[in-house]
Amino acid sequence: MSLEDEAEALASDLGVDKQEVLEDLEKLTSYSVPLEEAKGSLRRKYGDGSASSGNEPTTKEIADIGTDDGNVTVTARVLTVGKRSIRYQGDDQTIYEGELADETGRISYTAWEEFGLSVGDTVTVGNAGVREWDGRPELNLGQSTTLVFEDDTLDVEYGVGGDRTLDALEPGDRGRNVVVRVLECERKTIDGRDGETEILSGVLGDETGKLPFTDWDPHSEIEAGASVRLENVSIREFRGVPSVNVSEFSSVIALQEDVAVSESAPELPIGDAVSSGGAYDVTLVGNVIEVRDGSGLIERCPECGRVVQNGQCRSHGAVEGEDDLRVKAILDDGTGTVTAVLGHDLTEEVYGGGIETAKEHARDAMDKEVVADEIREQIVGREYRVRGQLSVDEYGANLNATSFEESDEDPSERAKAALAEVDT
Secondary structure (H helix, E strand, O other): HHHHHHHHHHOOOOOOHHHHHHHHHHHHHHOOOOOHHHHHHHHOOOHHHHHHHHHHOOEEOOHHHHOOOOOOEEEEEEEEEEEEEEOOOEEEEEEEEEEEEEOOOOEEEEEEOOOOOOOOEEEEEEEEEEEOOEEEEEEEEEOOOOOOEEOOOOOOOOEEEEEEEHHHOOOOOOOEEEEEEEEEEEEEEEEOOEEEEEEEEEEEOOOOEEEEEOOOOOOOOOOOOOOOEEEEEEEEEOOOEEEEEEEOOEEEEOOOOOOOOOOOOOOHHHHHHHOHHHHHHHEEEEEEEOOOOOEEEEEEEEOOOOEEOOOOOOOOOOOEEEEEEEEEEEOOOOOOOOEEEEOOHHHHHOOOOHHHHHHHHHHOOOOOOHHHHHHHHHHOEEEEEEEEEEEEEEEEEEEEEEEEEEOOOHHHHHHHHHHHHHHH
């Protein structure tokens, strides 16, 4: 049955205007509210008490809320409150989102109306809808939700407030605050929801690490070298890496003192790093066991930069490729493998020459593959410390290297330490 048919049947049952019911249904389902839950909400809204008798909200502790629950009532502490704008049917709508917690756990929420929530409030949320978001339950606070602000403060084991360091941010976080230094900043023009839109993008750093950011409403305080406090930011995921999103509702406060930024990157076993889903700045140590095809002297499309095969670009067809150097090396430490991708400059260092040297080498041998063979001779079987950006997707794990240095550690000593740890 189509949404229009559902609206017609529901309007007939309730004795109200079909168009009004249809608009309400479209709005609720556009927010990913399940259809049956949306219909139940509208029955309560229009006063059909008999229809709601089987859908009374259940009072639950947060740990007991599941994705198959319909409507629930919870008493909880407000941990965070974020605010952002979404586009619905051509109109901008402001929503509020964050986390609630009780003695048993915590849960994300989205409020489609202004309920006056503040960080630290203890509230009883009545008739909140439950939806599944990223495999977990999330509360939806809408027209049929009631809110009571309690006098007694609920004690919870979770931090109240949105202050976090960069290494503690996770995709899906809302209402977070960070104190950072802007390491890189670039102004770009993109095709946004209102046409061409200017944004800022770059890299933030603090003493725990670095992360990319996007400022969708460019703030003048955000510029390379500036130290700032960012309030009410949300965290998205890009290729497995958290990305800080600054919006029109974010506050940017310029700081007088420079924020300290770590010069090192966390070092992880390859297996752990890959299992984490990605990392913006990480160091991996392992043996190069193979240099993959597509390494050495290659050609790139002048339009998009993709590697050209037999004069053909996947996006632009037949092109005159531009020469470049690249290495795709398989790194293995016994816990896992990753493909370390070295760009032009690092490949020059490994190969011992630039593009012209490589082209002359290939001409003399009448075979471009000799450049990759030379690189294999140099690095296969040796242990390297590689730093860079790790992305993990359906095609595997790739580390875009920013440094590639032969390890000065003794592998036998590390193996002994690992065996000693296992024996313990």
